Amino acid sequence: MIRSKIRGIGHAVPDRVVTNADLEKLMETTDEWIVERSGIKERHHVDSDTSASDLGVEAARNALEMAKVKPEDVELIIFCTISSDYFFPGSAVQIQEKMGMKNIGAFDLRAACSGFVYGLSVADQFVRTGAHKTVLLIGAEVQSVALTFDTEHRDMAVLFGDGAGAAVLQPSDDESGVLSTHLHSDGKHLQDLWLPAPGSKYRPFMSKKLIDDGLHTPFMNGREVFRNAVTRFPEVIQEALDHNSLSMEDVALIIPHQANLRISQAVAKRIGVGMDKVYSNVQKLGNTTAASIPIAMSEALSEGKFGSGDNIILAAFGAGFTWGSAAIRW
Numbered sequence: 001m002i003r004s005k006i007r008g009i010g011h012a013v014p015d016r017v018v019t020n021a022d023l024e025k026l027m028e029t030t031d032e033w034i035v036e037r038s039g040i041k042e043r044h045h046v047d048s049d050t051s052a053s054d055l056g057v058e059a060a061r062n063a064l065e066m067a068k069v070k071p072e073d074v075e076l077i078i079f080c081t082i083s084s085d086y087f088f089p090g091s092a093v094q095i096q097e098k099m100g101m102k103n104i105g106a107f108d109l110r111a112a113c114s115g116f117v118y119g120l121s122v123a124d125q126f127v128r129t130g131a132h133k134t135v136l137l138i139g140a141e142v143q144s145v146a147l148t149f150d151t152e153h154r155d156m157a158v159l160f161g162d163g164a165g166a167a168v169l170q171p172s173d174d175e176s177g178v179l180s181t182h183l184h185s186d187g188k189h190l191q192d193l194w195l196p197a198p199g200s201k202y203r204p205f206m207s208k209k210l211i212d213d214g215l216h217t218p219f220m221n222g223r224e225v226f227r228n229a230v231t232r233f234p235e236v237i238q239e240a241l242d243h244n245s246l247s248m249e250d251v252a253l254i255i256p257h258q259a260n261l262r263i264s265q266a267v268a269k270r271i272g273v274g275m276d277k278v279y280s281n282v283q284k285l286g287n288t289t290a291a292s293i294p295i296a297m298s299e300a301l302s303e304g305k306f307g308s309g310d311n312i313i314l315a316a317f318g319a320g321f322t323w324g325s326a327a328i329r330w
């Protein structure tokens with residue numbers, strides 16, 4: 001079976017840097033509290049009307065350039081996000097239009113912080129089966145506009161940043177490429193990390209009452225997220241290793257979803273590796289949800305943290321709860 005291979009990876013973050021000191025002016029919080037609980041020192045937020053598809057286009061251009069692929073040669077677009085420009089349709093069709101691509105298939109995938117790993121799994125199936133030769137996979141989020149920057153909502157407000165990452169997948173011509181993907185979910189945790197409204201559960205699906213009740217802002221049960229994340233990340237990393245008969249020594253780098261530095265440190269401890277083997281850029285970008293893994297891959301590659309022939313493992317955990325991993329030979 002032909003493997004799929006990531007031939008290009010790129011990212012984009014908005015220019016505006018929001019430091020912990022900036023947040024101290026908006027709510028009762030401190031740099032010390034944020035750094036101690038999350039490791040985050042700063043994040044990037046969009047200005048004016050920049051949307052997820054705008055960031056996605058920039059990341060996609062960088063990924064296509066590295067892959068030496070022209071926009072008109074892309075055969076499928078998968079856009080992973082929970083902050084699409086509009087309620088419907090998804091942002092994938094805006095990528096098609098803005099980048100002047102042919103009338104190819106384009107759809108959004110909503111698996112929150114696991115979105116990119118889920119999307120990679122879907123893209124991998126299309127390439128491996130021969131259905132498509134070039135798939136553009138994007139993870140892009142503008143979370144800052146859904147946050148409320150006050151003391152009541154400070155637990156969420158300090159964590160998230162905006163950004164986008166993109167990958168171009170094509171058939172591999174050797175043993176390198178996506179070795180495996182594993183996906184999981186447990187819907188009983190739906191309300192531990194969610195943004196309830198608007199939605200088809202309500203009559204009408206959007207109303208002043210929903211807003212007055214605060215249902216348009218995200219909610220997180222932080223302790224439950226932490227407890228599950230530090231169990232599921234190690235499980236799914238081990239699943240990737242076992243499936244490919246790899247040991248931790250065979251792996252150059254683990255790239256987890258950048259949820260929170262404390263979660264990554266706890267995961268590193270549980271799987272018995274040092275933080276030098278677990279990539280982290282959450283300190284300067286915050287949690288960018290579906291964008292965090294492709295941004296981290298793009299940065300880690302340009303920093304020389306992995307290269308040709310190296311095995312890397314991507315691992316994600318997020319709302320749903322959903323979680324998953326991908327093993328890749330670069």
Ligand code: ACO
Binds near residue numbers: 224259
């Ligand atoms: N600044 C100051 N104080 C804050 C802030 C803030 N930004 N946010 C919350 N607090 C307060 C709370 O109001 C609470 O105050 P209270 O005790 O007076 O009610 C107190 O801090 C809670 O602090 P802790 O006792 O440390 O609480 P806990 O140990 O439960 O930690 C935390 C909370 C940090 C959210 C922890 O549960 C956690 O790290 N969870 C993981 C959350 C996460 O990383 N999510 C990432 C997004 S989801 C994803 O990507 C998978």
